[in-house]
């Protein structure tokens with residue numbers, strides 16, 4: 001197996017099927033619609049052949065998270081919390097004015113910013129220590145099976 005494997009973005013796939021013809025291992029021909037990771041050798045032929053740019057190569061081992069000091073993380077959290085408060089106000093405004101496109105756009109843009117801030121703070125990066133701590137804390141919950149699988153499949157990659 002190579003250092004990376006192919007991933008198909010199903011939203012972009014237009015089913016031209018060129019990837020099926022060029023793949024030397026049959027990894028692209030999978031009932032789930034996704035590329036079979038266990039068969040993929042990372043040659044990149046499918047990505048080069050895909051006319052819809054639906055295939056990308058992603059590393060088998062996710063890179064280490066960039067280090068951030070505590071001060072920066074606490075500021076990221078403060079900004080994210082303010083954005084969350086802002087969004088709950090906007091949601092209430094939307095309840096009274098359901099077709100207001102400006103409010104909808106602001107909510108969407110806030111959600112993207114909140115996601116980015118949490119990612120920068122170390123959450124939502126699957127291989128980060130914080131994500132692993134979060135998953136560990138859910139081990140006794142009703143989603144235990146999923147948590148166990150995620151912890152098994154996503155190795156911690158942070159000192």
Ligand code: SF4
Nearest residue numbers: 013014016017019050
């Ligand atoms: S070549 Fe691209 S568009 Fe065609 S089936 Fe494969 S991923 Fe989809």
Ligand code: SF4
Nearest residue numbers: 023040041043044046
């Ligand atoms: S990278 Fe190579 S082996 Fe992997 S799915 Fe694409 S063509 Fe097949």
